[in-house]
Amino acid sequence: MTRLKRQNITLHYAKAIDMFSNYVITYDMRDTVEAETKQSEIDFAPILQAIKNREKNQPPRTEPLQEIVYWLLIRLPPRMDRHYSVSDACVKCGICEKVCPVHNIGLGASGKPYFKHRCEQCVACIQFCPQRAINYKDKTQSRKRYTHPDIKYTDLAKLNGCT
Numbered sequence: 001m002t003r004l005k006r007q008n009i010t011l012h013y014a015k016a017i018d019m020f021s022n023y024v025i026t027y028d029m030r031d032t033v034e035a036e037t038k039q040s041e042i043d044f045a046p047i048l049q050a051i052k053n054r055e056k057n058q059p060p061r062t063e064p065l066q067e068i069v070y071w072l073l074i075r076l077p078p079r080m081d082r083h084y085s086v087s088d089a090c091v092k093c094g095i096c097e098k099v100c101p102v103h104n105i106g107l108g109a110s111g112k113p114y115f116k117h118r119c120e121q122c123v124a125c126i127q128f129c130p131q132r133a134i135n136y137k138d139k140t141q142s143r144k145r146y147t148h149p150d151i152k153y154t155d156l157a158k159l160n161g162c163t
């Protein structure tokens with residue numbers, strides 16, 4: 001909210017929605033993720049309609065403590081990719097490079113990915129790697145991967161301008 005205000009943007013409508021977390025670095029993906037995804041779609045339908053109708057509501061206030069925690073945490077993500085690794089399972093397909101929304105992944109001369117330290121921690125590279133070759137420290141090796149069945153890596157690549 002504070003950031004929007006600073007940019008003279010007025011938020012007319014806001015609604016919270018329960019969703020599963022795909023942040024595999026901290027959480028294991030739950031086995032119920034498919035069912036939770038379907039429920040999110042149901043929950044989201046009236047919100048989408050409200051947005052289309054240009055409805056207005058009173059957006060929830062952000063507590064000062066939340067703001068402080070946010071400002072502290074927001075500094076961490078860009079360089080967290082120092083702890084990402086690419087295992088020998090990598091087949092140099094380049095999918096990770098294409099799905100990264102901030103072009104934080106490059107491919108070296110050998111085709112092996114490397115990270116450029118402006119990571120946004122979206123974990124798309126970890127989730128979409130077909131070989132499960134990208135990991136964070138020793139946290140993610142055994143954790144489930146999940147991508148939405150309707151979203152292919154080519155969809156993200158197109159959005160990111162990588163065809």
Ligand code: SF4
Pocket residue numbers: 086089090091092093094095096097113128129130131132133134
């Ligand atoms: S997506 Fe996985 S297999 Fe493909 S280049 Fe990236 S790390 Fe290697």
Ligand code: SF4
Pocket residue numbers: 081099100101102103104105115118119120121122123124125126
């Ligand atoms: S895809 Fe997401 S997590 Fe992976 S390097 Fe890019 S911003 Fe970071």
